Amino acid sequence: MADMEKAKAYCERVLAEIIKRDPDQPEFHNTCKEVLGTITPVLAEHPEYEEACLLERFFEPERVITFRVPWVDDAGKVRVNRGFRVQMSSAIGPYKGGLRFHPSVNLSILKFLATEQILKNSLSGLPIGGGKGGSDFDPKGKSDCEVMKFCQSFMTELSRHIGPDVDVPAGDIGVGGREIGYLYGQYKRIRNAYEAGVLTGKGLSFGGSLARTEATGYGLLYFVECMLNDNGIGLKGKTVSVSGSGNVATYAIEKAYQLGAKPITCSDSNGYVVDPEGIDLALLKQIKEVERGRIKEYAERKEGAEYHEGCAGVWTVKADVALPCATQNELNLEAAQALVANGVVAVGEGANMPCTLDAIAYFQENGVYFAPAKAANVGGVSVSALEMSQNSERLSWTFEEVDQRLKDIMINSYKQAKDAAEHYGMPKNYLAGANIAGFQKVAAAMFAQGIV
Numbered sequence: 001m002a003d004m005e006k007a008k009a010y011c012e013r014v015l016a017e018i019i020k021r022d023p024d025q026p027e028f029h030n031t032c033k034e035v036l037g038t039i040t041p042v043l044a045e046h047p048e049y050e051e052a053c054l055l056e057r058f059f060e061p062e063r064v065i066t067f068r069v070p071w072v073d074d075a076g077k078v079r080v081n082r083g084f085r086v087q088m089s090s091a092i093g094p095y096k097g098g099l100r101f102h103p104s105v106n107l108s109i110l111k112f113l114a115t116e117q118i119l120k121n122s123l124s125g126l127p128i129g130g131g132k133g134g135s136d137f138d139p140k141g142k143s144d145c146e147v148m149k150f151c152q153s154f155m156t157e158l159s160r161h162i163g164p165d166v167d168v169p170a171g172d173i174g175v176g177g178r179e180i181g182y183l184y185g186q187y188k189r190i191r192n193a194y195e196a197g198v199l200t201g202k203g204l205s206f207g208g209s210l211a212r213t214e215a216t217g218y219g220l221l222y223f224v225e226c227m228l229n230d231n232g233i234g235l236k237g238k239t240v241s242v243s244g245s246g247n248v249a250t251y252a253i254e255k256a257y258q259l260g261a262k263p264i265t266c267s268d269s270n271g272y273v274v275d276p277e278g279i280d281l282a283l284l285k286q287i288k289e290v291e292r293g294r295i296k297e298y299a300e301r302k303e304g305a306e307y308h309e310g311c312a313g314v315w316t317v318k319a320d321v322a323l324p325c326a327t328q329n330e331l332n333l334e335a336a337q338a339l340v341a342n343g344v345v346a347v348g349e350g351a352n353m354p355c356t357l358d359a360i361a362y363f364q365e366n367g368v369y370f371a372p373a374k375a376a377n378v379g380g381v382s383v384s385a386l387e388m389s390q391n392s393e394r395l396s397w398t399f400e401e402v403d404q405r406l407k408d409i410m411i412n413s414y415k416q417a418k419d420a421a422e423h424y425g426m427p428k429n430y431l432a433g434a435n436i437a438g439f440q441k442v443a444a445a446m447f448a449q450g451i452v
């Protein structure tokens, strides 16, 4: 008991210090609060961690790089963006995590994502540390040539800081196959070497892995199915509301169908679509992946589908399972109340921290099964790590082999979250379980490696 009180005081002190030191980083504070609110039992078992300032080191990035990204647009005008890479933790492997290109990108968001990535990567069971990067560049409305020029300038600087055994970026919001291709081309040109393992999410003809495109969305559904089966509910026949219409949302919808559920919504930052017949996946892919259009066009082209302005409204649609797959803080307390009032049984986070802390608490208080991002969306980075393995052995595995490994990883992620939650007396609190299981491994590695 005394140990628990001491551990709690340690967590509170560290959180207060983080907020005082960087008062203008609300997203990062949110992550720190969420993690520190759940890992006290581990710290109570390991009083030596406090003496080693383990938490102070865990939440302080090993290195943060920010840089200028100048480029010239199609009209000949010079543009200047800001580039970042947060190398958060190399305790259990090289820094690993995506790049986000979105006007909202700043240090607070990237530190939150990099911290989540440490614990997520630990839960993957694969040897990867935590990192995240990106830029406030907005790919929307830019020509392919402009995107290429931006990517080349971004990589010209980033290339000094990454490598197959150092730091391995991949995609995230605004960074997909097109961007990774341009980034890889420039890296290869600068290094004059074919170091395929420096980036993941590459095209299949130059070292990409089968099933990486599908991995995050598929993995989310494997996790949610496993959680529902384990609780005697099942996924078959359930209606599913999905937000977003990018990489994660699209393949979550695809796998939901394959597992016998019916996805009825999707969205973008302008609004959302409801299709009571079930989302037409071919039409969605045509609009978003081929034409790079807006989700509004879906309702214009599909009879029976409705479009509504304002993306948050998607959570007012009645569904059995809700899968937020767009961005952080997209599902707040009000949305959680609407979902619960409509009888939602489970929520699975495809995006990183899409639910606010009060929304999560509301789900848990109301008996909604809650699958937290760091355990439920680990499929993407896991197949990235499998891509690194294939690059190292200079071989390509079949889709079936990668997909089977992905399934095993997701089931293992669920088990780790479940077992840790049970072990520490918080059954079904998969968020606490995921934080604890992810943290234990990283903390043990940090402690064993001394004060670095």
Ligand code: NDP
Pocket (backbone or CB within 6 Å): 171, 172, 173, 174, 175, 176, 216, 244, 245, 246, 247, 248, 249, 267, 268, 269, 270, 311, 325, 326, 327, 328, 330, 350, 351, 352, 377, 378, 380, 381
């Ligand atoms: P994409 O760029 O492919 O798609 C993002 C989607 O989210 C788009 O529909 C976009 O709409 C919407 N969106 C973005 N920002 C906002 C916003 N501020 N408000 C409302 N909607 C928004 O990205 P991904 O699908 O790759 O990523 C989605 C989420 O999943 C992110 O949180 C990401 O960190 C997370 N994730 C991604 C992984 C991956 O492998 N790609 C792995 C694990 C997690 P619009 O076009 O209008 O911007």
Ligand code: 2IT
Pocket (backbone or CB within 6 Å): 096, 097, 098, 099, 120, 168, 169, 170, 171, 172, 200, 352, 377, 378, 380, 381, 382, 384
């Ligand atoms: O948030 C994430 O896990 C990702 N964007 C994927 C990172 C990766 O390295 O594949």
